[in-house]
Amino acid sequence: MVKHKQIQWVSSRTVERLALYRRAILRKSPDWGTSIFSHQLANLCGVTAAQVRRDLMAVGYTGSPITGYELSQLLESIGLFLDSAEATPVAIVGVGDLGRAVIHFLANRRPKLVVTAAFDADPSKTDRVIHGVRCHRMERLTQVLTDQAIEIAIVAVPASEAQIVCDRLVEAKVRGILSFAPAFLRVPDHVVVERLDVTVALEKVAFLARSPNVPRKKST
Amino acid sequence: MVKHKQIQWVSSRTVERLALYRRAILRKSPDWGTSIFSHQLANLCGVTAAQVRRDLMAVGYTGSPITGYELSQLLESIGLFLDSAEATPVAIVGVGDLGRAVIHFLANRRPKLVVTAAFDADPSKTDRVIHGVRCHRMERLTQVLTDQAIEIAIVAVPASEAQIVCDRLVEAKVRGILSFAPAFLRVPDHVVVERLDVTVALEKVAFLARSPNVPRKKST
DNA sequence: TAGATTGTTAATCGATTAACAATC
DNA sequence: TAGATTGTTAATCGATTAACAATC
Numbered sequence: 018m019v020k021h022k023q024i025q026w027v028s029s030r031t032v033e034r035l036a037l038y039r040r041a042i043l044r045k046s047p048d049w050g051t052s053i054f055s056h057q058l059a060n061l062c063g064v065t066a067a068q069v070r071r072d073l074m075a076v077g078y079t080g081s082p083i084t085g086y087e088l089s090q091l092l093e094s095i096g097l098f099l100d101s102a103e104a105t106p107v108a109i110v111g112v113g114d115l116g117r118a119v120i121h122f123l124a125n126r127r128p129k130l131v132v133t134a135a136f137d138a139d140p141s142k143t144d145r146v147i148h149g150v151r152c153h154r155m156e157r158l159t160q161v162l163t164d165q166a167i168e169i170a171i172v173a174v175p176a177s178e179a180q181i182v183c184d185r186l187v188e189a190k191v192r193g194i195l196s197f198a199p200a201f202l203r204v205p206d207h208v209v210v211e212r213l214d215v216t217v218a219l220e221k222v223a224f225l226a227r228s229p230n231v232p233r234k235k236s237t
Numbered sequence: 238m239v240k241h242k243q244i245q246w247v248s249s250r251t252v253e254r255l256a257l258y259r260r261a262i263l264r265k266s267p268d269w270g271t272s273i274f275s276h277q278l279a280n281l282c283g284v285t286a287a288q289v290r291r292d293l294m295a296v297g298y299t300g301s302p303i304t305g306y307e308l309s310q311l312l313e314s315i316g317l318f319l320d321s322a323e324a325t326p327v328a329i330v331g332v333g334d335l336g337r338a339v340i341h342f343l344a345n346r347r348p349k350l351v352v353t354a355a356f357d358a359d360p361s362k363t364d365r366v367i368h369g370v371r372c373h374r375m376e377r378l379t380q381v382l383t384d385q386a387i388e389i390a391i392v393a394v395p396a397s398e399a400q401i402v403c404d405r406l407v408e409a410k411v412r413g414i415l416s417f418a419p420a421f422l423r424v425p426d427h428v429v430v431e432r433l434d435v436t437v438a439l440e441k442v443a444f445l446a447r448s449p450n451v452p453r454k455k456s457t
Numbered sequence: 458t459a460g461a462t463t464g465t466t467a468a469t470c471g472a473t474t475a476a477c478a479a480t481c
Numbered sequence: 482t483a484g485a486t487t488g489t490t491a492a493t494c495g496a497t498t499a500a501c502a503a504t505c
Contacts (some may be wrong), residue, residue, distance in 0.1 A: 028496070032444050036437040040419050051428050054462070061419040066462095067498060074464060082462040083505045105443050114338035121334045122435055122438060130439055169443050176264060193446030195439050201283040209445040211438050215342055217256040218431050219350055219415050222323050223389050224252050226413030227431040248472065274486070287474060287487095294488065302486040303481050 032099070034072050037062050039095045042088060054085035055207045096129075106133040108167045108191075110182050111174035112142050112152055115197055119173060120148045132171075138178075144177050155185075162189040169193045176200040183210075247295045252319070254292050257282050259315045261348060268275045274305035316349075326353040328387045328411075330402050331394035332362050332372055335417055339393060340368045352391075358398075360432050375405075382409040396420040403430075 041061045042053070055073070057068040073086065078094035080086040107123075109116055112135050120132055135152040137143050143154045153161055161167075170191045174182050179198035186194060195208045196202055199217065202210050261281045262273070275293070293306065298314035300306040327335055327343075332355050340352055355372040357363055363374045373381055381387075388434040390411045394402050399418035406414060413429045416422055419437065422430050 027447060029441065031498075032441050033437055036440045037421070037434075040396075040437070041421065050271045056462090061421060063423070066417065067500095070463070071465085071497085080463060081505060082460095082464095082503085085462075099440060099444055101443070101447055107439070107443075118334035118338040119435060123439070126436060127440070130436075130443060169439070169446060171439070176260075193442040195435075195442045200264070201257070201261065201281060203283070207440055211267075211442045211445075213433050213435065213438055214257075215262070215339060215415075216346060216350075217253055218433055219327070219343070219389070219391070220256045220319060220347070221249065221252050221456070222413040222415045222429055222431045223321070223327075223350060224319055225249060225431075226389060227321055227500070250472075276486090285474075287476095290487070291489085292472085300487060301481060302479085302484095305486075370504095 031072045031075055033078065034062065034064060034068065035095050035099055038069070038072070044071070049088070051089070052084045052087050053091075055080070058086075071162065085162070098233075100129040102133050104129050105165045105169055106131060106165050107169045107171060108134045108136065108162060108165075109150070109171040109173060110136045110155075110158075110186070111172065112137045112147055113173065116171075116173035117147060119171060119197075120150050124148055130169075130227060133165055134167065136161075138174075158185055159189040162186075167191070170195070171206060172196040172198055172202075174198060249296055251292045254282065254284060254288065255296060255315050255319055256290070258292070259312060259319070262312060269308070271309070272304045272307045273311070275300070278306075320349040323349060325350050325389060326387045327351060327383050327389045327391060328354045328356065328382060328385075328406075329370070329391040329393060330356045330375075330378075330406070331392065332357045333368055333393065336391075336393035337367055338368050339391060339417075344368055350389075353385055354387065356381075358394075377408040378405055382406075382411065387411070390415070392416040392418055392422075394418060 038058055041058065045061065055069040059066040059069045073080065073091070076094050076098045078086070078091055082151045107130055108152065109120060110131055114136070123130065123132055132150050135147060135150045136155050136158055137152055138155050140154065143152050145152055146163070168191055170186045172179055172194055176198045177221055179196060180202060183194060183196070183202045183204060187208055189205055192207065194202065194204070194211070196210060196212050197215070199214045204210055250342045258278055261278065265281065275289040279286040279289045283301065293300065293311070296314050298306070298311055329340060329352055332340070336355070340355065343350065343352055352370050355367060356372045356375050356378055357372055358375050360374065363372050363382055365372055388411055390406045392399055392402055392414055396418045399416060399420045400422060403414060403416070403422045403424060407424055407428055412427060414424070414431070416430060416432050417435070419434045424430055
């Protein structure tokens with residue numbers, strides 16, 4: 018069992034970095050011993066050692082000045098902090114190229130986040146199983162989400178339909194949305210939206226690569 | 238021809254938002270008149286009016302207190318600022334599910350950013366055309382990138398191979414990389430890396446949706 | 458012990474917001 | 482003109498970095 022303090026506050030950047038630390042540890046750990054220092058983890062993830070120490074402090078796991086952070090306990094602590102107790106079911110709307118890729122990408126990756134239902138407006142794609150996930154007709158959205166108690170959804174539909182889909186998800190009591198649509202989604206305050214916009218990201222890269230006078234952020 | 242000031246500095250956030258403004262304008266403009274006010278654009282993109290004004294100031298296009306910003310001139314200004322003069326060729330490495338989806342997603346979307354070459358280690362995928370893009374063997378990477386003067390690349394390979402691919406891209410004189418691999422990429426200072434990590438983003442959404450005590454950022 | 462690393466506070470930095478005179 | 486909106490500066494906010502006593 019790991020030590021645990023009361024946590025008051027974390028920034029959303031810290032949440033992101035914690036997920037990154039875990040990823041790095043899970044991928045590399047066979048090569049290492051049983052513990053790691055802040056500067057080693059920092060190096061692996063492209064952040065500063067001070068940042069690692071502060072982030073891990075937020076998680077509430079305390080390292081040792083001599084051995085650093087014990088890997089298995091660190092993973093357990095990050096897990097306790099980031100994950101919910103039970104596996105979280107996730108829905109995905111839109112099983113075009115991108116939707117299917119995301120289903121495939123997420124399959125068997127994180128045991129705590131499982132895509133359990135897919136939806137599409139195109140009847141030729143529905144009522145079948147794609148990469149192990151049942152694809153339903155859009156009409157069944159509210160029903161299926163309620164039945165499976167799904168509160169997290171991924172939106173992979175064209176920008177023109179994103180807001181409509183988003184509204185229906187919110188209506189069906191979804192509280193977190195990850196959207197690939199290149200569109201701003203209007204949601205009530207209690208709903209979290211995270212946008213991953215491929216085109217914007219690519220335009221940004223192209224611009225920054227071309228403009229050496231723009232100050233570079235650390236490449237995280 | 239639009240007015241243009243000397244621009245000293247923009248933050249990378251501003252670059253992102255400018256891309257977003259352009260997207261919003263392009264999608265909605267038929268519905269509107271010929272001009273738009275800062276607060277209208279702000280509403281569409283989920284940012285503040287002050288932010289819009291400051292961002293557009295960086296672009297160097299000056300609006301009018303009476304009519305606001307003239308749409309066609311605004312688009313021209315953002316284009317002049319964000320895009321390079323000629324179309325920018327882009328390479329993509331890894332044509333698995335995700336890679337193909339990205340190729341498809343980007344096809345015909347931005348005339349200034351065109352995927353012109355794809356690469357994969359799997360011989361069954363190479364030497365053919367995918368969504369209109371020729372897919373080459375990895376051995377030809379440097380050759381093709383040099384021939385086509387490609388300086389921007391998308392990495393859509395598994396995390397375990399991302400660093401190796403990245404090193405080869407840097408060697409081939411690539412200056413901007415958009416990576417989908419859930420891994421930190423070590424690059425020289427002159428190379429820009431932008432990471433779009435689906436798993437991290439989803440973990441973040443799940444966490445934030447579950448933790449109402451974490452202060453919410455604006456949902457952009 | 459001596460020394461590297463930790464948790465934690467104070468100083469710095471950068472970006473956002475608020476405010477307002479200038480403008481059409 | 483009167484008034485809403487602009488460009489631009491000053492104030493605020495939050496996150497990162499630096500520093501250092503505490504620790505094993």
